[in-house]
Amino acid sequence: MTPFQRVMSYVRQFRRSYVLGVVFTLAYGALFQLPPVLTGELAGRIERGAGPDQIREAVLFLIGATLVWGVLRFASRRTLFRAGRRVENELRNDFYAHLQRLPESYFSGQRTGDLMSRAVNDINNVRMFLGMGVMHLVQMPIIYAGAIGVMLYTNWRVALFVLLPYPGFILFARHFAKRIHATVLAQQEQIGVISAAVQENASGVSVVRSYAMEQRERDRFELENQRLYARQIDAALVQNGLHATIAALPALAQIAMLYVGVNQVMAGRMESSQLWLFYMYTIQLTFPSFMLGWVINIIQRGLAGLQRLGEVLDTVPSIQNRDDLVPLGTIRGDVRIRDLHFAYPGREATPALAGIDLGVDAGQTIGIVGAVGSGKSTLIATIPRLLEIPDDRVIIDGVDVNRLPLELLRSSIAMVPQDSFLFSTSVADNIRYGRPDAGDDEVREAARRAHVLGDIEEELAHGFGTVVGERGVTLSGGQRQRISLARALLLEPAILILDDALSSVDHATEEVILKELRASRAGRTCFIVAHRLTAVRDADLIVVLDAGRVVERGTHGELIARDGLYAATHRRQQLEAELED
Secondary structure, eight states: OOHHHHHHHHHHHTHHHHHHHHHHHHHHHHHTTHHHHHHHHHHHHHHTTOOHHHHHHHHHHHHHHHHHHHHHHHHHHHHHHHHHHHHHHHHHHHHHHHHHHSOHHHHTTSOHHHHHHIIIIIHHHHHHIIIIIHHHHHHHHHHHHHHHHHHHHHOHHHHHHHHTTTHHHHHHHHHHHHHHHHHHHHHHHHHHHHHHHHHHHHHTHHHHHHTTOHHHHHHHHHHHHHHHHHHHHHHHHHHHHHHHHHHHHHHHHHHHHHHHHHHHHHTTSSOHHHHHHHHHHHHHTHHHHHHHHHHHHHHHHHHHHHHHHHHHHTSOOSSOOOTTOOOOSOOOOOEEEEEEEEOOTTOTTSOSEEEEEEEEOTTOEEEEEESTTSSHHHHHHTTTTOSOOOTTSEEETTEEGGGSOHHHHHHTEEEEOSSOOOOSSBHHHHHTSSOTTOOHHHHHHHHHHTTOHHHHHHHSTTGGGOBOOGGGTTSOHHHHHHHHHHHHHHTOOSEEEEESTTTTSOHHHHHHHHHHHHHHOTTSEEEEEOSSGGGTTTOSEEEEEETTEEEEEEOHHHHHHHTSHHHHHHHHHHHHHHHHO
């Protein structure tokens, strides 16, 4: 979608406001011609020695026209500015909603700060373009056309001298518009870099301080900030050059008008009242001429913002509901994985999964173990369709996962990752995140089952009302994992996925949680990815991954008896436990 098409799609949503605003603006532009004309008429009556009543009449007309002109000016600004704000609101909502639809693979190649810059700065620039920019684009042709028409009708010779500097503006405008667009785009991109640097340092402040890298980070930020300064200076120089050029046009027009007009009056070929009219027009056209340069700046900023927003909005989500959906009422949790291959973009030579075959009946518990990088997390990410996979490779309840409605699929699955993410809100709100309507008793029960109730009530100052810091930094790793587990258990999902979700808790706590899970997971399909084999020893089936392949499968006892990779890992962990004791 081109920037023009995107702009028009939003303008059409609020066409009534824009039509009304354009009507007010056109009326305002038309009445713009009256004050100079009425001023000239007033000067003419004074020059001709008119009586007090005629003078008073001309003054009243001038006051009335000025008041109406002011009211229309206010109405046009209020209507179009509000329309721009409404577009800003819709555009920001659409941008955020589109981000929610993009797959995880998209965000791995993006900087969070840059996305934030697009959502704030670029959308603000679009709002200025579709508010004040549209208003001036509509009114300026009317203002100039009316002024030029009146001046040509009054005295075409003087009018030509007044208008002589203006054709050069077209050449200057084209030259400056291209340079403004380039400098503004570079400036906005660098703002994105700066935003990303601030966001990364705020999120990773503990790492920065633990390695005593504060000075290095300050130096790095200063370098990026210096680049932003240089780009802002470039943009300011171009914009000021345009403003200076445009500001000179009315001054040149005024000099030409006074020189030619005075000679015309002295020669008797022009009335002094007409000279007043021309003088008023050159004065009144000064501000629109100056604003024309500012409008060009606004337009180029808006177009640059639309270009940067379009880079995100034009990204088609690779994971979305298809046309051939199979509507299921509920999901039971029967999972079949058939010859599943998967490679991350740019790493096709070393696929993460290489021919996985796995059958899981509804209600079974499956343990998944293996070395780091063996494909465990990738495998379970295909079940809720977090990754793009071929058709007919992951089947749930007899239906290809790619043909299941995403909302149904993901609302039926609760996943607890190793890197547990908590929002900067209360503990209770974090637990009920998937079920906002859950009552306090349900939240407490979920916390009890996750073995974190005691920590919440005894160690946190405000219990369930305690607000955790960004990403849960005020909690320990074990507390974050257990609160994330409580959030998943509250959902009562058909499929529960634990991706090494107990890695940060001690062995005794792990045993208590696993005992609770064994009692509560009856009838629920459960995938447990674990580093410690104690977490999977009671599973109905354990699969061992190595280099993206299933190299062993069976129960805990069967794998121990086979004396393979699983048995070797079991012996090593037993020895490590004995050494720790």
